[in-house]
Amino acid sequence: MAATEPKGHGQHAGMWVFPDATVMTADMGEKTKAMPRPFTMALAATGILLILGIVGFIARAADDGFGEIGPWGYYMAIFSMVFMVTSGAPLVAVAFRFTKSHWRRPLSRVAELFSIVGILNLLMFIPLMFLLPDIANPGEVAENELAVRRTIWFEGPIGAPHAWDLLGVAFLTITSMAILWISAIPDMAECRFTATGFRRTLYSRLSGGWYGTKRQWNSQKAGLALLGAFYFMILIFMQFVISSDYAQSLIPGWKDSIFPVLYTITSLQMSLGAILVVLFIMRRWGGYEGYVGKSMFWSASKVLLGVTLLWVYHLFAFFITFWYGRLEIEQNIIQYLVTDTYAIIFLLNLIFSFAAPFAVLLWNPVRRSAWGPALAGVLVLFGGLMFNIRIFVGAANAAPGAELFQPIMEHVPAPVYPDIWDVFMVIGGLGAAVFIYLLATRVLPVISLWEVKEGTLYQKWGKFMRGEYLILGKPE
C-alpha cells in the first residue's frame, strides 16, 4: 500500500506511520480475500487441533459422562481461558475508543473480531451448564452440611445458576457481535462496491442503507458508545458470575471478594496480550507495516504493564489477607491453590502473568519495539492458562459429592493431573479459538478502515522549533 516512510527521530525513530487513505479500501479488500500459503497452513493446523479437541470431548463424555464435574476440570479451564480472552478483547476496543486514544485505531477491529470467537464460548458453555451442581443439597442434609451451598445466587432466583449463566453468556456474545457489526458498518458499506462473491452479498446485507451521512455517523458513534457502556456492565457481571459459580462456590469455605476482580483483570491482561500478538503477526508477516506503527505497541505496552502490576497487586491483597488471618479455613485454601497442591502451577502462573512480562516491559527500548510487547503478550497468555488450570481444575476437584455442601474444606485435596483427553481438549479449545479467528479475518477487514482514515486526519507530522514532531488533533 502507499504509505509514507515511518516517522520519528532519536529514540522514537520509525514510531509513526501515516497510511494513505485514498488506497486503503482497495488494499484492505485485497488483503481480506487473499489466502497466502502460511495462512492456509495455519488454518489447517488449527483445524486439526479443533478435531483433536472434539475427539477429547467425546472420549471424556464416553468415559465419565456428565454426572460429576470433577473429570471436566480441564475443560472448564480451557472454556474459561477462551472466555476471558474473547470477552475481554472487545472491551479493549471499547475502552480506548472511550478515552479517544488515537493510537488505538489499528487495534480496534483486531480486538472486535474476537467477538466472533464468542460463538465458541457459547457452544463450550452448554455442557458446563449441565455439569454445574445444584445449589440445593440433593441428599439428606447431614450434620455439618448446608441445605443450600454458598453461591452468589443465595436461594434464588428460579433457574439459578444454570439458566441465568447460559442467558448471560448468550447475551454477552450477542452484544459483542452487535458492537462488531455497528463498528464494521461503514467499512462494509465501502467495501460492498469492490468486493465479490459471498463478501459482496454479506457486506450489502449487513451495511444496510449506509451512505455516510452526518446523521448516520452520529447514530453509529452513539450506538457504539451506548453498546460499549452496556457491554462493559454485562462483561463485568458475567465475569463475576462465571468466576463465582465455576470456581469460588465449588470450593467450600472460599469466600474471597477480590477474586472476581482478579479474574476480570486477568481477562483484560490476556485479551490485550492476545491483541498484541495478533498485531505483531499482522505487521511482521501480514503486510500491515503501513497500518500498524510501533507507536501502537509503545502505548499499548504501557497499559499492559499497568494491568500486569494491577494483577499482582490484587493477588497479593488476597494472599496477605488470608495468610495473615491464620484461620484454618483460609489456610486450607492457600495450601490448596497457592502453596501446596497446585504450588507449581501457581509458580508458573506468577512467573508468566507477572514476573516475566514485568521484566520484559520494564525497558523502554523493548516497549518501543513491536516484538517486545508481543512477547509479553505470549507470556501473559501462558500465565493466564496456568491461572485457569490452577483455579478451575482446583475448583472442580475440591469437594467431590456431598463434600460440596460442607461449610469449609476440611482437608486439602491432592492435585489432578491431565490425562490424554484433557490434553486434547485443552489444545483443541485453543486451536478452535484461533481457527475461528482466522476465518473471521477472511470475512471482515482486519483493520477498521473508518477509524484509521479518521486518524489520518487528526495526526500530522509537522515542524516545531528546529525539528519535526507529531501533531495530535484533540477534537473535544
Next chain:
Amino acid sequence: MQEGKPLNSKQVNRELLVSILNSPKWFFGALAVLGLIVLIAMSTAGFMINQGFGVTGLNRPVMWGFFITNFVFWIGISHAGVMLSAILRLSKAEWRRPATRAAEILTVFSLMTAMTMPLIHTGRPWRTVYWIYTLPFVPYDYARGIWPNIRTPLVWDPSAVYTYLTSSILFVMVALIPDFAVLRDRTTGMSHRIYGMLAMGWQGNARQWKLQIIAGVLLSALILPVFVSVHSIVSWDFGMAVSVKSWHSTIFAPYFVVGAVHSGVSAVALVLIILRYIYGWQNYIRHEHIDALARLLIVVATGWFYFFTMEVIFGFYGREADEIAVRNLQFTVSPWNIWMMIFVGMTYFVPVGIWLSRSMRRNLWIMSLACIFVNIGMWLERFLIIVPGLARKQLLTFDWYTYRPSSVEWIIIVGTFALVSMLMLTIARVVPLIPLYDIKEGEILRTEIKIGRVTVPAVFRED
C-alpha cells in the same frame, strides 16, 4: 480540548503570582478565622488528653470512632496528588497542567493532618513512640520487656504514610524549582534570599530542564507504588483483624485505594473551583479542566461502586451469623440504614448522575456541590465501615453497643478541615498553586489542525 485564549509568559507570571505578590484584602481575615477554629480544636484535644477518653463517645467495643474515620478520610484525600500529578504526567494528559500543583500540595497537608488523628486517638500521644522505637532514652520498653510489634499493620501504617509524605514533599519541591526561580527574580530582601536558596541555582538552561523533567518522571514512577501501598496498608488495619468479621475482606485494599482516589480527585476539583473564584484564574482553570476531571471521576466512581458491590455481596455470601449481624445493622437498623442510603447516594448516584451531563459538568456551582457530596459520602463510608463492625463485634454479644460522638470529637474533626484550609491558604501566599512552567510549556506545545472547514485544537508530541 483547548478552549482558552493563548497566553504569553509575562501574562502567566503576572496573573499566577497574584496570590503571592499581592495578597487580597480578605486574606488575613480568612486566615484569622481558620486559625481560631484550629486553636479551639487544639485546645479541645488538650482538654481531652487531660481528662481522658471519658469525654468522647468512644466505648467498648466501639473504640474506633470519629478520629479513625477522619484519619482514613484525610489519607484518602491525599491520594489526589499522585493520581493527578504522577499518573496524568506519565500518560501525558494535557489537561492536567493547572491541577497538579494544588493536588500535590493538598496531598502533603492532608497527610500531615491525617497523622494527627491517630496521635490524638491514642489519648496519650507521647506513648506513640513505643509503637516504633526501642531507644536507649526510652527505658520503659527495656524495663518491662515491651518491644514494638513490627508485624502489626499499625506499625506498617506510619512507615507507609511517612514514606509517602517524604516522597510527596520531594515531588512538590522538584516541580517547584523553576517557579522558585521566577519568584527569586521578582522579589527582594529576605524573600529573594529564601526563594534563591530554594531555586538551587536554577537558570533554566537545557541541562537543568532535562534533569528536572527526568526527575519528575522518575519520581512519578517511583511514587506510584508508595501511593498504592499507603491506603492498602490503611485498609489492612481493618482487613487483618479477623475478630471483626465485616473487616476481614480480601477486597479492602483496592476498595480503599479507589475510594481514596474518588474522594481525593473530587477534593482537588473543589479546590480548583475555589482557586478560580478567589484569585480570578479563569484563563487557567477553565471549564474544560473541570469537565475532564468530572469525566475521570465517572470512571473512578464506577470502579469504586463495583468494589463496593463486591464487598457487600461477599459480606452476605458466607451467610455467617457474625457478619450478617453487622450487615443487618448497616442496612436495616435506623439510623445506620439511613446513613447508608445517604452515603451511597452522595458517593455515587447523585454525583455520577450530574457528571453524565456535559452542561452540568461545566457548571461550576453544580460541580462544587457534587464534589462536596462525594466527600461527605466518602467520610460516611469510612464511618459505616468502622463503627457498625465494632458495634457488632462477635462473639461477646453482651458487649454489643452503639456509638454517639461527643462535642469534643466534633470540634476536633471540624478543626482538621480548618487546618487543611488554613495551610492551603497560607501556602498560596508562598508558592504559586498553578505551576507557571507547566502552563507555559502547554502554551508552547499547543497548535491547531485544519480538517476541511473545521479547525481542531492540537498538540505537539514527542512520543
